[in-house]
Amino acid sequence: MPDFGGKTVIVTGASTGIGRATAAAFRESGARVIVAARSSEDLKRLSVELGGPDRVLPVTTDVADPAQCQALIERTVEHFGGIDVLVNNAGMVVSGKFEYLQSGDIERLFNVNFFGVIYCTRAALPYLKESEGVIVNVSSIAGFVGTATTSAYAASKAALNSLGQSLRVELKPYGIGVSTVCPYFTSGVELAKKGILREGTLHRVDGPRRRAPGTQTTEEVAHAIVRAAERRSRLVVLSPAGRLIWRANRLFPWLTDYVMDKLINGRLREQIG
Numbered sequence: 008m009p010d011f012g013g014k015t016v017i018v019t020g021a022s023t024g025i026g027r028a029t030a031a032a033f034r035e036s037g038a039r040v041i042v043a044a045r046s047s048e049d050l051k052r053l054s055v056e057l058g059g060p061d062r063v064l065p066v067t068t069d070v071a072d073p074a075q076c077q078a079l080i081e082r083t084v085e086h087f088g089g090i091d092v093l094v095n096n097a098g099m100v101v102s103g104k105f106e107y108l109q110s111g112d113i114e115r116l117f118n119v120n121f122f123g124v125i126y127c128t129r130a131a132l133p134y135l136k137e138s139e140g141v142i143v144n145v146s147s148i149a150g151f152v153g154t155a156t157t158s159a160y161a162a163s164k165a166a167l168n169s170l171g172q173s174l175r176v177e178l179k180p181y182g183i184g185v186s187t188v189c190p191y192f193t194s195g196v197e198l199a200k201k202g203i204l205r206e207g208t209l210h211r212v213d214g215p216r217r218r219a220p221g222t223q224t225t226e227e228v229a230h231a232i233v234r235a236a237e238r239r240s241r242l243v244v245l246s247p248a249g250r251l252i253w254r255a256n257r258l259f260p261w262l263t264d265y266v267m268d269k270l271i272n273g274r275l276r277e278q279i280g
């Protein structure tokens with residue numbers, strides 16, 4: 008486990024799933040952690056579980072609101088004196104056939120998955136310069152491999168991948184590291200439950216949900232995020248299955264199109280006509 012003793016880490020989207028596990032993993036590595044999300048009660052419970060507000064401070068934040076992101080950063084600096092790591096993890100899903108998505112859904116999605124990262128990063132920048140800190144953006148394999156029914160989500164993550172690449176170069180002279188971590192399917196998360204699901208989404212199909220081969224646990228993803236922050240990794244694509252799909256899409260894009268058509272369109276036809 009990397010040593011983040013004495014460091015201050017902000018994790019957005021820490022009320023559930025990957026963010027919650029990431030807050031616990033950073034705490035385990037000795038960091039002081041600020042946990043941010045909209046669900047205040049979940050954050051308070053997490054803070055108590057991980058040692059109380061002197062170690063884990065809950066700050067209720069909607070990352071889609073720039074003023075709340077600014078307040079999150081100010082509260083962190085006031086409480087812990089600075090920022091060493093910013094983990095932009097908060098995210099939501101909008102799923103459904105493109106023809107049924109509404110413009111407002113897509114705007115909401117971008118406000119959280121993309122602009123939320125912009126607002127938190129911009130507000131944290133002066134303090135990250137001071138500490139020569141690290142930004143870790145939690146993206147997704149979907150940012151590299153677009154699939155049917157997740158067009159808006161995939162586009163938001165592709166934008167995030169691109170942002171990370173530019174910031175990595177631009178912020179290098181300040182000693183700030185920028186990592187992009189792309190999880191594959193992860194178990195134990197609320198992503199679809201809290202998202203906007205329109206007609207023609209695989210999340211809505213009846214029957215037991217099939218778990219994709221190579222699905223990881225939130226703890227596995229959390230440890231990869233902590234390692235990425237320690238090593239200042241440029242890009243981390245998670246799980247052997249995720250890396251296989253990512254590479255196959257670069258080398259044989261026609262093959263991924265074919266497989267996605269068979270898997271996703273076939274399954275949608277079978278389930279919803």
Ligand SMILES: NC(=O)c1ccc[n+]([C@@H]2O[C@H](COP(=O)([O-])OP(=O)(O)OC[C@H]3O[C@@H](n4cnc5c(N)ncnc54)[C@H](OP(=O)(O)O)[C@@H]3O)[C@@H](O)[C@H]2O)c1
Nearest residue numbers: 020022023024025045046069070097098147193196197198
């Ligand atoms: N699960 C997967 O298979 C998977 C795969 C690849 C990438 N990812 C990415 O991993 C990240 C974490 O997702 P997860 O899988 O752990 O799902 P999750 O359990 O739904 O967690 C999402 C977190 O984001 C927070 N959030 C949502 N909207 C927010 C807002 N407007 N302001 C602040 N916080 C907000 C949620 O908390 P509140 O509702 O309390 O605000 C929650 O804590 C996301 O960026 C997701 O895109 C997930």
